[in-house]
Structure formats: C-alpha cells, structure tokens
Amino acid sequence: MQRVKIERVESDIHAIAQFGFNEADRGVYRQGFSEADMAARQWVRDRFEELGMAHRMDGAGNVIGRYGPAEGPDSPPCVIIGSHLDSVPAGGIFDGVLGVVAGLECVRVLKENGIVPAFPIEVIGTSEEEGRFGGMLGAQAMTGHVTLDWLDTARDEHGFMLKDAMKAAGLDSHDVLHAYRRPEDIRAFLEVHVEQGPVLDTEKTTIGIVEGISGVFKWNCRLIGKPDHAGAAPMNMRSDALMGMVDFAHEISRIIDEEGTDKSRITIGHVALKPGFPHTVPGEADFTIVGRDLDEEVMQRLSDACRRVLSSIARKHKLKFEYEEMSWLKPAYCDEGIRALMERKVQELGYSYRTMPSGAGHDVQFFCNHTRAGMFFVPSVNGVSHAPDEWTHWSDIERGCQLLLECVTELACGEDVAAGMAVSG
Ligand SMILES: [Zn+2]
Structure with a gap:
C-alpha cells in the first residue's frame, strides 16, 4: 500500500x-x-x-x-x-x-x-x-x-x-x-x-x-410591542417585544422534538432591541432565525412550526409579528x-x-x-x-x-x- x-x-x-x-x-x-x-x-x-x-x-x-x-x-x-x-x-x-x-x-x-x-x-x-x-x-x-x-x-x-x-x-x-x-x-x-x-x-x-x-432557511423576524417607561408601566400592562422573543427561544427545543430530527438546527443568531435603552420597555425585537435539516420536508415543517409558535406568542404578549424569508437553500x-x-x-x-x-x-x-x-x-x-x-x-x-x-x-x-x-x- x-x-x-x-x-x-x-x-x-x-x-x-x-x-x-x-x-x-x-x-x-x-x-x-x-x-x-x-x-x-x-x-x-x-x-x-x-x-x-x-x-x-x-x-x-x-x-x-x-x-x-x-x-x-x-x-x-x-x-x-x-x-x-x-x-x-x-x-x-x-x-x-x-x-x-x-x-x-x-x-x-x-x-x-x-x-x-x-x-x-x-x-x-x-x-x-x-x-x-x-x-x-x-x-x-x-x-x-x-x-x-x-x-x-x-x-x-x-x-x-x-x-x-x-x-x-x-x-x-x-x-x-x-x-x-x-x-x-x-x-x-x-x-x-x-x-x-x-x-x-x-x-x-x-x-x-x-x-x-443540510438545507438552510433564513428569516428576518420582528416582534413589535410598545416602548413604555420602564418604571411607570406596570408589569401586566406591557407589550414587551423581548419577552415574546424569549418565549419563542424557549420553544425551539420543543419545535425540534415535535417536528424535527437529530439533524435539525434552529438558531437565533442576531438580536437587536429598540429603542435599546435601559429604562424603556423594548418596543421592538428584531432577530434572525436560521433553520437547517438534511430533509427539505422537515425544513418545511420546522419553518411552519416557527411561524405558528411566533404568531401565538405574539397574541399572548399583545405584539405584532412580521417576518421575511431571506433565503431557502435546499x-x-x-x-x-x-x-x-x-x-x-x-x-x-x-x-x-x-x-x-x-x-x-x-x-x-x-x-x-x-x-x-x-x-x-x-x-x-x-x-x-x-x-x-x-x-x-x-x-x-x-x-x-x-x-x-x-x-x-x-x-x-x-x-x-x-x-x-x-x-x-
Ligand atoms: Zn471550509
């Protein structure tokens, strides 16, 4: 040899x-x-x-x-x-x-x-x-x-x-x-x-x-709430965009358990809060979602689940949810x-x-x-x-x-x- x-x-x-x-x-x-x-x-x-x-x-x-x-x-x-x-x-x-x-x-x-x-x-x-x-x-x-x-x-x-x-x-x-x-x-x-x-x-x-x-999809997401005074707005009267995003982040492992495979990945890699001031409730959370799997049908299920979960979280937190699919690579x-x-x-x-x-x-x-x-x-x-x-x-x-x-x-x-x-x- x-x-x-x-x-x-x-x-x-x-x-x-x-x-x-x-x-x-x-x-x-x-x-x-x-x-x-x-x-x-x-x-x-x-x-x-x-x-x-x-x-x-x-x-x-x-x-x-x-x-x-x-x-x-x-x-x-x-x-x-x-x-x-x-x-x-x-x-x-x-x-x-x-x-x-x-x-x-x-x-x-x-x-x-x-x-x-x-x-x-x-x-x-x-x-x-x-x-x-x-x-x-x-x-x-x-x-x-x-x-x-x-x-x-x-x-x-x-x-x-x-x-x-x-x-x-x-x-x-x-x-x-x-x-x-x-x-x-x-x-x-x-x-x-x-x-x-x-x-x-x-x-x-x-x-x-x-x-x-793995195929990859990339979303730009936006949760829009209300930028209130962090002292004056009671906790139960807020539309806090960050809270919505964090709730979604916690749902990622469940989404993968239910809809994905051991090859699935979902990542929030970039986050920007607006106005981004310590004494203001975040009125807007802009973030990315990148999802991957080796099977395009699974990618589709993951992306459907992300949309569903984000919509329901938005309702719960009185937020508006918008997203744009930036790319979908098979x-x-x-x-x-x-x-x-x-x-x-x-x-x-x-x-x-x-x-x-x-x-x-x-x-x-x-x-x-x-x-x-x-x-x-x-x-x-x-x-x-x-x-x-x-x-x-x-x-x-x-x-x-x-x-x-x-x-x-x-x-x-x-x-x-x-x-x-x-x-x-
Ligand atoms: Zn390389």
Whole structure:
C-alpha cells in the first residue's frame, strides 16, 4: 500500500498559513481575492509546477493542477480533489486548506510510485468559498450557478464590489462564466475537510463520511410591542417585544422534538432591541432565525412550526409579528456510490468512522447535483473552527489523507472500480 507522508502535509499547511497570518491574534486573514489569498494561490501553483502538473487559474480564481492525461477533446473525465484556499477573518489554518494539500500529497505519492492514472486527477484550490461576497464563487462558477447580474452587483459587507476586488487581483469578473465545467468532463468530486463541530472529537471517531449538506432557511423576524417607561408601566400592562422573543427561544427545543430530527438546527443568531435603552420597555425585537435539516420536508415543517409558535406568542404578549424569508437553500446529497467507496476504504484501513450530515456549507454542495460528489471530515479539537485556535491532530490529518489517497486511486486508476462507479458515456 502506498502511504502518505504526514511531514509533507504538515509543512504545506504551515506554509499556506503564512499567507495572511496575523501576529496579533494569531489568526489567518485570507479573504477572497485579497493579496494574501492570491499569494497563497500562487504558492499552490508553484507546488503544481514542482510536481510536473499542468496548471492554470480559471476565470473565477480557482487554481487547478492536473496529473494524468492532458486536457483535450478526447480526454477522459477527471477526478477532482478540491476545497477552498480563502479564509474568514481571523480563521484557522486547516479550514479549506486541508482539502487542497491532501490532494497535493495524493499526487506526490502516486507520482513517486510511478503511477499515472487512467483518469486525470485535478487538485483544485477553489476561490471565495467563505462568502465574502455572499456565495461560494469558485464552486458555483465551475457548476454553472453564477449569473452576470450577480457578478456585476455583488459586494462585501463594507460595500466593496466583487468586480473591483477581482480587478485588483488581476481578474475580470466576466471571465467567471468561463470557469464552467461540463458534468461529462468530471468523473467525481472529492472533498476532505475539518469537521468544524464537536461530534467526531467528542466520540473519539476519526472519519465522518458526509451524507449531505443540510438545507438552510433564513428569516428576518420582528416582534413589535410598545416602548413604555420602564418604571411607570406596570408589569401586566406591557407589550414587551423581548419577552415574546424569549418565549419563542424557549420553544425551539420543543419545535425540534415535535417536528424535527437529530439533524435539525434552529438558531437565533442576531438580536437587536429598540429603542435599546435601559429604562424603556423594548418596543421592538428584531432577530434572525436560521433553520437547517438534511430533509427539505422537515425544513418545511420546522419553518411552519416557527411561524405558528411566533404568531401565538405574539397574541399572548399583545405584539405584532412580521417576518421575511431571506433565503431557502435546499439540502444537497452526496453520491451513494462515493459514500460506499469511502466506507469500504475506511473499513479496509481500520479507522473508526461514522456517517453524518454537514450542517455547514461546503464547496461540495454545488457539485452534488453536477457530478458524483463525496466528502468526509476529520475531527476538529473541541469543535473549534473559524477561529485562530482551530486544531486537528496530525495523526487524524494523516488518516484523512490516506483515506483520500485510497479513494482517489480507485476512482482515477480505474482498478477494482466499485459497483455502479463505472465511467459512463
Ligand atoms: Zn471550509
């Protein structure tokens, strides 16, 4: 069996962590199309070059290294190993980067063992996954989920336009549309990522095979009461908007018990009280509700229940209830054949594993309805991510890379291909 070498993976992760590293909070600042982000992309291209891979940056800023048969009209479909190179502000060193360097290590191992795959392997560092401009630009572009209108109008939270950010990075936003890849040119998409949650670490399990990415709905809600004097208004004569919101918060676990599953999540993540003055009864509570589940019908039941419960609470507290659904993203399911392959390989390797949903969004979700896509997680210590103290033990990184190598070898080298995984067309 070919083995990955963890020292090389470790050294790659530390090298990329230098791009956008902030000494003060020890976090990584590599937001999409920033200087640090583009420098990290160049660093990865230099590694492609070292490995003798054909490489390019596409119109969306994705960096693509290819090992095996060259691109051309008759070339077989490729197996993609991809994840993102950008980070959130004050992010960690593993988020996204792991999925790219794991791909580099797979190619390195195959190459040093003289194995040239029948199906090309592409290692891709996707662009702007963390949503600085509100999407997952690189993955969306590759799978045809970008419109010109959005490219022309998207801006970040400081009002900085996507097209200007791309221009500063030497890219033309209209070229994003050239990054599209046809499904028939892709044999599979694989992503390995840190879990970013506490499940694997708590259970002392090494690998989490992802069933799918939970769908998400987001509401902006408003409870409107009366902003009375906090001394003059008796307790039983108030219309206190905060009390209504808090009653709803207490109902969330019951809503999930009755209408949801163990994969359901409902979160009030942002709250603003008006007028927000210590001596005034809150006349208005503005808050967000974000709900998730892996099943769209369950999402519907959760959202119906939220509406019902909020309406009845509003009546009880003499409040007016308004809401606006800001977004509704459907769940995306990983391919059963790829999941079965991952499961068989993880059993052969003897690592502990479980299947699980991904509550967080990832590049893979756009490939789910585009090609056969699969993803697995390695543990995040204490579930920490999107923070400087994000950590994954090197022994777990090593196992994740080894599992990826086993999967990609089978998919790209065409030997012992799992049932139902034979190349189509
Ligand atoms: Zn990520």
